[in-house]
Amino acid sequence: MLYKLIKKILFYLDPEKKQNLVLKYTKYIHRSPLKFLIKNKLPTKNIICMGLNFKNILGLSAGLDKNGDFIEIFDSMGFGFIELGTVTPNSQVGRKKPRLFYFPEICGIINRMGFNNYGIDYLLENIKKIKNINTRIGINIGKNHSTPLERAKEDYLICIKKAYLYADYITINISSPNTKNLRKLQFGVLLHELLKEVKFSQKNLCSLYKKYVPILIKISPDINDNELIQIADTLIHYKIDGVIATNTTICRTMLKETKYHEQGGLSGAPLKNISTNIIKKLNLELRGKIPIIGSGGIDSAESAKEKVYSGASLIQIYSSLVFHGVSIVKKIINEM
Ligand SMILES: Cc1cc2nc3c(=O)[nH]c(=O)nc-3n(C[C@H](O)[C@H](O)[C@H](O)COP(=O)(O)O)c2cc1C
Numbered sequence: 638m639l640y641k642l643i644k645k646i647l648f649y650l651d652p653e654k655k656q657n658l659v660l661k662y663t664k665y666i667h668r669s670p671l672k673f674l675i676k677n678k679l680p681t682k683n684i685i686c687m688g689l690n691f692k693n694i695l696g697l698s699a700g701l702d703k704n705g706d707f708i709e710i711f712d713s714m715g716f717g718f719i720e721l722g723t724v725t726p727n728s729q730v731g732r733k734k735p736r737l738f739y740f741p742e743i744c745g746i747i748n749r750m751g752f753n754n755y756g757i758d759y760l761l762e763n764i765k766k767i768k769n770i771n772t773r774i775g776i777n778i779g780k781n782h783s784t785p786l787e788r789a790k791e792d793y794l795i796c797i798k799k800a801y802l803y804a805d806y807i808t809i810n811i812s813s814p815n816t817k818n819l820r821k822l823q824f825g826v827l828l829h830e831l832l833k834e835v836k837f838s839q840k841n842l843c844s845l846y847k848k849y850v851p852i853l854i855k856i857s858p859d860i861n862d863n864e865l866i867q868i869a870d871t872l873i874h875y876k877i878d879g880v881i882a883t884n885t886t887i888c889r890t891m892l893k894e895t896k897y898h899e900q901g902g903l904s905g906a907p908l909k910n911i912s913t914n915i916i917k918k919l920n921l922e923l924r925g926k927i928p929i930i931g932s933g934g935i936d937s938a939e940s941a942k943e944k945v946y947s948g949a950s951l952i953q954i955y956s957s958l959v960f961h962g963v964s965i966v967k968k969i970i971n972e973m
Pocket residue numbers: 698699700701703722723737746748750752777810813855883884885904905906908932933934935953954955956957
C-alpha cells in the first residue's frame with residue numbers, strides 16, 4: 638500500500654534520480670521506528686554452495702548497491718547474500734546521463750550506467766564500518782574505462798588483492814555491455830590469460846590469509862552455443878568456483894516498439910527466458926562441476942523455481958525489486 642503510494646508520487650522523476658532518492662530515504666527509514674516497513678522476518682533455509690553456508694537461496698544482484706552504501710538495508714530485507722559493485726580500481730563517473738530507463742509496463746529496465754562507482758577503496762571502507770549483518774557479501778569487480786583491454790587483467794588483480802579479506806566471494810564481471818569491448822574478455826586467449834592470473838592470485842592470497850575466497854565469473858546472455866561451450870570448458874579447466882548467468886542483454890528482438898531500442902543492457906521480465914536458456918545449456922556443459930547462480934527476470938517464486946530447475950544453485954534479483962518492492966524478497970524466499 639505504502640509502496641504503491643510512493644511509486645505514484647515518484648512516477649514523474651528521472652529513474653536515476655528516483656532510484657537514488659528511494660535508497661537515500663530508505664536509509665532514513667532504516668534508522669527510524671519505521672524500520673519495520675523494510676524489514677522482512679523470514680525463515681532460515683540454509684544452503685551450502687561454493688563451500689559457503691547461505692541462509693537462503695536469494696541474493697541481491699550487482700549494480701544496485703555499487704558502493705556498499707546500503708548494506709544494512711538490503712540485509713534487513715532478508716537477502717541471503719548481497720553482491721556489491723561493480724567497483725573498479727579507481728572511481729569513475731560512468732556514462733553520460735540519461736542512462737537509466739524504466740519500462741514498468743513490461744517490467745523491464747534498460748541501463749548504460751558504465752560502471753559509475755567511487756572505486757574499490759571507498760567500498761571497502763563501507764564494508765569495514767558494518768557491525769552486525771546476517772548475510773554474505775559478494776564483491777563484483779570490473780576494469781576502469783581508461784584501462785585498455787590488453788591491461789584489463791591488471792585492474793581485476795588489483796581489485797582481487799584489495800577485496801580478498803572483506804568478501805565472502807568475488808565476481809569477475811566481464812559481461813557488462815556498457816564498457817567498450819569488455820565482453821571480449823569472455824573469449825579465447827583473453828579469457829585464458831585472465832583466469833590463469835586470477836587463479837594464481839587466489840592461490841597466493843589463500844596461503845597468505847589462510848582463507849579461501851571463491852571467485853565467480855559473470856557471463857553475458859548474448860552468446861551462441863559454441864561460445865557457451867568454450868566458456869564452460871575454460872571455467873572447468875581453471876576450476877572457477879561459480880558462474881553467474883546472466884548479465885543484461887543487448888538483444889531487443891522480443892520487443893518491437895522502438896521506445897525499447899534505447900542503447901544499453903536490458904533486464905527484468907524480457908530477459909527471463911533468454912537467461913533461463915543459457916542456464917539450461919550451461920548446466921549441461923558444466924555437468925555439476927561448477928555451481929550456477931541464476932540472474933535475469935526473476936520476479937516470482939515460479940520464475941525463481943524455473944531457474945533452479947534449469948540448474949541454478951543460488952539466484953539473484955535486481956529489476957523485480959525495483960518494480961515490486963521489498964515484498965518480492967519475502968514472497969520468493971517463503972515459497973521456495
Ligand atoms: C541499473 C542496473 C545496473 C546494473 N549494474 C550492474 C553492475 O554494475 N554489475 C553487474 O555485474 N551487473 C549489473 N547489472 C545487472 C544485474 O546485476 C543483473 O544481472 C541483471 O539486471 C539481470 O537481473 P534482473 O533481471 O533481476 O534485473 C545492472 C542492472 C541494472 C538494471
